[in-house]
Amino acid sequence: MDERAIRKIEGHLRGTFANARITLMPRPKQKDSAEVYVGEEFIGVVFEDEDGDGSYVFNMSILAEDLP
Incomplete structure (x- = not known):
C-alpha cells in the first residue's frame, strides 16, 4: 500500500469516526x-x-x- 493510499484512507477514517488521532502506519513486512x-x-x-x-x-x- 503506497503512501498516497495510506493518507487517503487515514483521512476517510478520521472523518468517518470524527477522530483526528487516527493514524495509519505501513507494515514493515x-x-x-x-x-x-x-x-x-x-x-x-x-x-x-x-x-x-x-x-x-x-x-x-x-x-x-476489553469489554466491561
Whole structure:
C-alpha cells in the first residue's frame, strides 16, 4: 500500500469516526496493508481488497477482556 493510499484512507477514517488521532502506519513486512492506531493504541489493520478495484477492508478485533 503506497503512501498516497495510506493518507487517503487515514483521512476517510478520521472523518468517518470524527477522530483526528487516527493514524495509519505501513507494515514493515507486508506491502498490501497498514496498521491503524488511535493515538498510540493499535486497533486494527487495513488491507487492500483482493479485487484490485481500489477498495479496502478494515479489520478490528474486539477482545473479551476489553469489554466491561
